Amino acid sequence: MTVFDTIVVGVGGMGSAACWQLARRGQRVLGLERFDIPNAYGSSHGVTRIIRLAYFESPNYVPLLKRALTLWVEASTAFGEPLMITTGSFDSGHPDCIEIRGALESCQIHRLEHQVLTGSEVNRRYPGCLLPESFAAVFQPDGGIILSERAIVAHATMAIAAGAEIHGRETVLDWSPIAGGGVRVTTNRGTYEAGRLVLSSGAWIGDLVPSLSTIAVPERQVVGWFQPRNPEMFTPAAFPVHCLETDEGFYYLLPAHRVPGVKVGLYHHRRESGRADALSREVASEDETILRRCLARHFPKADGPVMALRTCMFTNTPDGHFIIDTLPDTPEVIVVSACSGHGYKFAGVVGEIVADLATTGHKRFDLSMFGLGRFDA
Numbered sequence: 253m254t255v256f257d258t259i260v261v262g263v264g265g266m267g268s269a270a271c272w273q274l275a276r277r278g279q280r281v282l283g284l285e286r287f288d289i290p291n292a293y294g295s296s297h298g299v300t301r302i303i304r305l306a307y308f309e310s311p312n313y314v315p316l317l318k319r320a321l322t323l324w325v326e327a328s329t330a331f332g333e334p335l336m337i338t339t340g341s342f343d344s345g346h347p348d349c350i351e352i353r354g355a356l357e358s359c360q361i362h363r364l365e366h367q368v369l370t371g372s373e374v375n376r377r378y379p380g381c382l383l384p385e386s387f388a389a390v391f392q393p394d395g396g397i398i399l400s401e402r403a404i405v406a407h408a409t410m411a412i413a414a415g416a417e418i419h420g421r422e423t424v425l426d427w428s429p430i431a432g433g434g435v436r437v438t439t440n441r442g443t444y445e446a447g448r449l450v451l452s453s454g455a456w457i458g459d460l461v462p463s464l465s466t467i468a469v470p471e472r473q474v475v476g477w478f479q480p481r482n483p484e485m486f487t488p489a490a491f492p493v494h495c496l497e498t499d500e501g502f503y504y505l506l507p508a509h510r511v512p513g514v515k516v517g518l519y520h521h522r523r524e525s526g527r528a529d530a531l532s533r534e535v536a537s538e539d540e541t542i543l544r545r546c547l548a549r550h551f552p553k554a555d556g557p558v559m560a561l562r563t564c565m566f567t568n569t570p571d572g573h574f575i576i577d578t579l580p581d582t583p584e585v586i587v588v589s590a591c592s593g594h595g596y597k598f599a600g601v602v603g604e605i606v607a608d609l610a611t612t613g614h615k616r617f618d619l620s621m622f623g624l625g626r627f628d629a
């Protein structure tokens with residue numbers, strides 16, 4: 253049996269980045285993925301994701317975001333293909349809403365370049381937008397698009413080039429600690445051993461760590477791409493990525509790229525949670541109606557024929573923050589999951605954090621808000 257330094261379970265957004273970061277440090281790495289690499293069953297498909305620095309969720313994410321930006325540039329250069337497109341980012345809503353207050357707090361604490369505009373000013377500068385005059389909007393110029401599916405291909409390709417072994421279509425059925433140190437992993441194809449185990453299995457984390465099944469809860473999402481009536485207003489050069497807090501919740505939009513349509517989604521869509529394999533992958537007319545509501549009100553020139561609709565999964569923790577920690581009883585096992593609908597932009601830096609934990613144990617960031625101990629109470 254080949255013995256590895258580290259086995260990574262789940263070669264999706266986080267796992268593929270971890271494989272690259274570990275392999276480039278000379279680690280013997282095995283990456284195991286139950287579906288294809290990339291696939292359209294987990295949380296990272298749908299071509300693109302938003303990256304934004306004016307982070308309304310918490311200013312504590314900003315140091316990681318700055319490192320994430322550097323690593324997206326580094327990965328793009330190493331792969332020879334852009335994995336990020338800078339468009340700038342907008343956060344908009346009522347001036348005292350959670351999103352505006354949070355975005356401004358992150359900008360102010362971390363001295364991020366930004367501008368505050370009124371809804372009318374946004375509409376004048378970006379004629380694809382129709383925000384209420386009373387809205388405020390925070391523009392931050394470093395935000396943009398990450399090509400999420402392509403980035404999985406890039407990270408996996410670069411990991412293999414650096415010596416990693418990666419297997420698609422191989423399901424991890426079980427893992428157990430080995431007396432004296434290390435872990436044994438059983439799949440539908442074989443058994444492997446390693447000094448460390450990284451569990452980056454996204455929405456399926458509860459299958460591999462049952463105690464997390466009530467803490468990291470999968471939720472069905474639907475995103476849509478709609479053909480704009482004025483396509484020139486919705487290119488990456490003309491339309492910054494946009495998060496919008498409304499009475500119905502938080503919508504997000506990305507300019508047309510690789511699919512001939514503006515991409516739109518609503519955080520927590522229809523609030524349908526359950527086991528990952530039990531959530532519906534079908535799209536219903538109600539799903540489209542929810543997404544069109546935002547376009548009709550705030551981006552009517554993008555409210556054209558549907559180009560594509562896709563389901564996807566969030567994995568939510570009770571506080572909406574990530575899990576990046578070792579298991580208390582099995583410190584050789586690192587869990588990196590439950591990115592609560594906002595994790596992809598961090599994939600590169602999370603890969604680096606995981607590689608640090610698996611090799612030196614060094615923490616280059618304060619990871620306390622991602623620890624498992626916070627759920628003890």
Ligand SMILES: Cc1cc2nc3c(=O)[nH]c(=O)nc-3n(C[C@H](O)[C@H](O)[C@H](O)COP(=O)(O)OP(=O)(O)OC[C@H]3O[C@@H](n4cnc5c(N)ncnc54)[C@H](O)[C@@H]3O)c2cc1C
Nearest residue numbers: 262264265266286294295296302424454564591595596597
């Ligand atoms: C609709 C939608 C929009 C989003 N928008 C954004 C955004 O704009 N910006 C942002 O930053 N984030 C966004 N997110 C969140 C982000 O996409 C996720 O946080 C991120 O993709 C999670 O990556 P992951 O590696 O944890 O999961 P995945 O990429 O799903 O990887 C997990 C992998 O593990 C594999 N696996 C599971 N179990 C096993 C097993 N037993 N054996 C082997 N393999 C296994 C799965 O097949 C899967 O490929 C969005 C998410 C969704 C669903």
